[in-house]
Amino acid sequence: MERTGAQIIWECLVHEGVQTVFGYPGGAIMPAYDALLDYPIHHVLVRHEQGAAHMADGYARVSGRVGVAIATSGPGATNLVTGIATAMMDSSPIVCITGQVNSKLIGYDAFQEVDITGITLPITKHNYLVTDVRELTHVLREAFYIARSGRRGPVLVDIAKDVQQALLRDWEYDDRPIQMTGYRPDKSPLTADLQRAAGMIHEAKRPVILAGQGVLLSGAMEELREFAEKTQTPVAMTLLGIGCFPASHPLNLGMMGMHGEAWVNNAIQQSDLLLAMGMRFDDRVTGKLETYATQARKIHFEIDPSEVNKNVRVDSALIGNLRDTLGKLSAHIEACDHADWNDQITDMKGDSAVRDILNLPDNGHLYAAHVLNDLHRHTHGEAVVVSDVGQNQMWAAQYYKHDQPYTYITTGGLGTMGFALPAAIGAKFARPEANVWAIVGDGGFQMTQSELSTAAQEGIKVNIAIINNGYLGMVRQWQEFFFDKRYSATPLRNPDFVKLAEAHSLTGIRVTKRSEVETAVNQAETAEGTVIVEFCVEKEDSVYPMVPNGADLQNMIQRPVRAQEER
Amino acid sequence: MNHTLVALVEDKPGVLNRVASLFRRRAFNIESLTVGHTDRKGISRMTVVVTSSETDAERVTSHLHKLINVIAVTDLAEAPAVMRDLAMIKVTALPTRRSEIMQLVDVFRARIVDVANDSLIIEITGNEEKIESFVDVLRPFGILEMVRTGIVAMARGSSLIPGSNGNGNGNGNGNGNGGH
Ligand SMILES: Cc1ncc(C[n+]2csc(CCOP(=O)(O)OP(=O)(O)O)c2C)c(N)n1
Numbered sequence: 001m002e003r004t005g006a007q008i009i010w011e012c013l014v015h016e017g018v019q020t021v022f023g024y025p026g027g028a029i030m031p032a033y034d035a036l037l038d039y040p041i042h043h044v045l046v047r048h049e050q051g052a053a054h055m056a057d058g059y060a061r062v063s064g065r066v067g068v069a070i071a072t073s074g075p076g077a078t079n080l081v082t083g084i085a086t087a088m089m090d091s092s093p094i095v096c097i098t099g100q101v102n103s104k105l106i107g108y109d110a111f112q113e114v115d116i117t118g119i120t121l122p123i124t125k126h127n128y129l130v131t132d133v134r135e136l137t138h139v140l141r142e143a144f145y146i147a148r149s150g151r152r153g154p155v156l157v158d159i160a161k162d163v164q165q166a167l168l169r170d171w172e173y174d175d176r177p178i179q180m181t182g183y184r185p186d187k188s189p190l191t192a193d194l195q196r197a198a199g200m201i202h203e204a205k206r207p208v209i210l211a212g213q214g215v216l217l218s219g220a221m222e223e224l225r226e227f228a229e230k231t232q233t234p235v236a237m238t239l240l241g242i243g244c245f246p247a248s249h250p251l252n253l254g255m256m257g258m259h260g261e262a263w264v265n266n267a268i269q270q271s272d273l274l275l276a277m278g279m280r281f282d283d284r285v286t287g288k289l290e291t292y293a294t295q296a297r298k299i300h301f302e303i304d305p306s307e308v309n310k311n312v313r314v315d316s317a318l319i320g321n322l323r324d325t326l327g328k329l330s331a332h333i334e335a336c337d338h339a340d341w342n343d344q345i346t347d348m349k350g351d352s353a354v355r356d357i358l359n360l361p362d363n364g365h366l367y368a369a370h371v372l373n374d375l376h377r378h379t380h381g382e383a384v385v386v387s388d389v390g391q392n393q394m395w396a397a398q399y400y401k402h403d404q405p406y407t408y409i410t411t412g413g414l415g416t417m418g419f420a421l422p423a424a425i426g427a428k429f430a431r432p433e434a435n436v437w438a439i440v441g442d443g444g445f446q447m448t449q450s451e452l453s454t455a456a457q458e459g460i461k462v463n464i465a466i467i468n469n470g471y472l473g474m475v476r477q478w479q480e481f482f483f484d485k486r487y488s489a490t491p492l493r494n495p496d497f498v499k500l501a502e503a504h505s506l507t508g509i510r511v512t513k514r515s516e517v518e519t520a521v522n523q524a525e526t527a528e529g530t531v532i533v534e535f536c537v538e539k540e541d542s543v544y545p546m547v548p549n550g551a552d553l554q555n556m557i558q559r560p561v562r563a564q565e566e567r
Numbered sequence: 568m569n570h571t572l573v574a575l576v577e578d579k580p581g582v583l584n585r586v587a588s589l590f591r592r593r594a595f596n597i598e599s600l601t602v603g604h605t606d607r608k609g610i611s612r613m614t615v616v617v618t619s620s621e622t623d624a625e626r627v628t629s630h631l632h633k634l635i636n637v638i639a640v641t642d643l644a645e646a647p648a649v650m651r652d653l654a655m656i657k658v659t660a661l662p663t664r665r666s667e668i669m670q671l672v673d674v675f676r677a678r679i680v681d682v683a684n685d686s687l688i689i690e691i692t693g694n695e696e697k698i699e700s701f702v703d704v705l706r707p708f709g710i711l712e713m714v715r716t717g718i719v720a721m722a723r724g725s726s727l728i729p730g731s732n733g734n735g736n737g738n739g740n741g742n743g744n745g746g747h
């Protein structure tokens with residue numbers, strides 16, 4: 001058939017099963033936008049290209065399908081950068097398509113020319129510059145294949161304008177299997193290594209599973225649960241692992257790391273065997289490396305060999321897709337009983353429940369913990385929660401309990417403020433039936449609040465909970481703890497968020513008391529279209545417990561009991 | 568101690584940039600890096616020398632593997648290998664001292680490749696130590712200019728590097744990201 005480069009782009013996307021793309025037009029991508037009108041693909045017009053990348057990312061994280069973002073050359077492409085880096089850090093499969101100036105002009109500083117493949121080299125899994133229309137089909141096929149296989153990640157395809165305009169008279173979609181000599185993502189552990197790991201597992205007295213996003217990415221939730229139950233091993237989760245193991249399961253410990261519960265971190269510190277599954281020993285998880293789990297042997301289940309022995313030296317590495325590895329390992333595993341160890345962990349909980357703000361007497365103040373806890377109750381724990389960055393993110397992680405996978409979405413590795421709203425919009429497009437709640441701080445919301453117009457224009461429904469504490473709260477907290485309460489550049493004077501919703505012809509609700517939370521949640525859920533619920537919470541509350549940056553994992557700052565009595 | 572890695576890479580625009588960018592991004596310290604063609608079309612060969620006290624060769628290897636355009640990586644520390652560096656040295660050679668220099672050239676099995684009125688260009692091939700000691704003995708004569716290629720290396724015996732055995736079977740088993 002006769003096809004232009006622009007048409008080939010959409011032909012390939014249709015073959016990949018793409019139904020929705022997020023983008024913003026401009027000169028160098030106009031031929032593609034013109035051709036788009038003839039293809040059954042829904043285009044969501046964003047308000048800033050960063051939003052497009054985050055939407056593609058949110059779409060990918062809840063569905064496992066590759067998300068697609070489109071932008072023009074120059075400023076359009078550079079606006080994607082933060083979103084691409086966010087996806088890279090969290091191994092999220094997205095494909096970004098950018099227009100590029102005419103191939104004859106590349107290198108001559110043409111209008112809106114930017115070297116986007118150069119700029120994104122370290123923040124993409126791979127990228128391509130296409131200057132020959134005959135390469136376009138296989139480049140796009142490879143891009144999707146690379147994005148979703150092995151350790152997933154973002155791929156950028158930069159397509160010169162003349163390539164989009166070029167005509168191929170005898171184009172056919174090439175559906176032969178992809179052959180890439182330099183890319184073999186399918187690795188698997190040796191049987192001898194599996195046997196050795198099984199030996200270590202059987203010898204362990206105090207094992208802990210560290211479950212990360214790899215469980216979700218490989219779809220190993222069932223395998224993890226079977227393994228944990230058979231070996232009676234408690235499961236701690238990373239921030240991005242939340243949802244990979246049911247929060248209500250008796251073996252669930254909850255989140256580990258900087259804002260994990262103290263007993264979770266203490267269990268890790270006292271463990272004699274850590275089973276790290278699809279996690280990468282981030283510094284937010286380990287605290288000071290020299291004192292991290294020194295008594296424990298470590299088995300690393302990991303798809304990416306470059307992660308092994310990167311931060312923490314391990315005793316055994318099982319390289320491969322986690323689900324496959326756990327499947328193979330199960331044949332070598334015998335049932336274990338760790339009743340003593342599990343009891344010991346229960347004892348470690350000590351007075352932490354008493355310190356929990358949920359259990360303190362109601363003093364008339366609205367705390368974010370209440371909001372998240374009540375939101376969990378009134379949404380029956382079934383919402384897809386997309387959180388931003390900062391205190392709101394940690395409170396969401398601590399107080400909204402997830403039993404289902406792919407229901408807690410957040411930016412872990414990069415910690416990109418402004419992620420939540422666009423990612424929630426992307427999530428809603430991937431799962432239209434889901435009840436999507438964005439949890440966002442008053443600061444972060446304003447970074448990408450323009451995407452409110454996108455939600456309004458698309459007529460989709462996401463519920464936005466703004467945790468308004470009048471501060472860049474997490475930074476304020478660090479200033480309180482470590483900088484003598486010198487609040488440099490953290491107080492915020494905010495717009496009226498309710499009026500902001502109304503300015504978009506959307507519903508806005510303000511909540512100032514705990515007693516109003518339930519009504520507000522119900523009102524938000526029944527209202528048509530996107531809703532903002534502004535929760536005006538205690539201004540100077542902090543996230544507890546906390547491991548100070550670079551401190552030993554067991555040295556946590558606990559919520560002071562005394563401070564509550566003073567109020 | 569130095570560690571020598573050999574990588575087969577696709578001969579495409581930007582591949583050297585990807586490798587260089589990786590080294591910069593991961594703060595890998597590189598002693599030398601050479602690139603050249605292989606006997607197979609479309610495939611280049613890189614020899615990378617890292618100082619192992621500063622840079623963990625295992626990390627370099629696993630990150631190189633991750634680059635899509637890198638086909639295979641081998642660590643030559645795992646087997647005996649031949650290492651060669653080539654240097655051209657332009658040295659002051661007044662007629663009175665020329666024979667002295669030529670004797671040294673003989674001893675080191677180097678070659679004179681250009682003769683001018685008051686200087687010579689000498690070519691020498693060998694491992695790094697040999698070249699360095701040759702440079703040392705030439706220094707008193709006055710070195711005007713010097714260039715070195717950096718190390719190229721090859722494992723002894725049958726090929727260590729999958730797919731590089733010249734039989735044209737690019738999809739032979741074991742190439743790609745194997746070895747980990
Ligand atoms: C784009 C970006 N800029 C700066 C930061 C640093 N930072 C981390 S948390 C935070 C405060 C966030 O404030 P807010 O959105 O109000 O959330 P809160 O912590 O108050 O819940 C800041 C500035 C960041 N993570 N991302």
Ligand SMILES: [Mg+2]
Binds near residue numbers: 442443470471472
């Ligand atoms: Mg705030």
